[in-house]
Amino acid sequence: MHICSVCSEQIPKYKCPVCKTRYCSVSCYKKHKDDCLPVKQAASPALDLSVTHNSAEGGWSVGDLLDEDAQSDRVPLQRLKELGESEELRALLCNPHLRQLLLTVDQAENKSDVMKVVMQEPLFVELADQCLQIVEPSKENSSPID
Known part of the structure; x- marks a missing residue:
């Protein structure tokens, strides 16, 4: 476990975003x-981390928010937009019981233990299945995202 x-x-x-030093707050x-001193990085052509979010502190890229292990599980931005546009997800999220579970x-405090219980609901x-259908559609239903 890391500390600030x-x-x-x-x-x-x-x-x-410059030197990859980990910190906890603004x-x-x-x-x-x-x-801050920049570090040299080997560019990875397989990862498109060019999406930036401007904030008062400067620009952030998706890669700045993910560690190396998390990058392989990264969901493409277009798929995330599709989650936000899904009428099926919106309908599910109107359910008061689901909202209470979330x-x-x-x-x-111990999200892992609570998730084990909630995942039985x-x-x-x-909800998880609906999200996965959008994020990882089956091959016969999917269209390539470029």
Whole structure:
């Protein structure tokens, strides 16, 4: 487990887009950026990490938010947009019981244990299945995304 490279107190949630130093908050980022030194990176042609999000602190790329292990599981941006546009998902998310399940997971201290219980709920399984159908469609239904 990593700790913040700046304050050495919290678990880092972010990674510097320039030098890949891990930090936990905006205040730690502001302290870090004065001493930031870029690192050389080998570009990976297989990963399209060009999507950036502009913030007050500067531009962020998807690659800055993912560690190396998570990049292989990255969902293409177009698929994420399709999740947001899905009428089936919207209909499911109107269900008060499902909304309560999601809130329970979100507010739990030990999310892993709560997820094990929630994953036994048929309504949650239906939500997960619907998301997977959009994110990883079967080969006969899929169209290539470029």
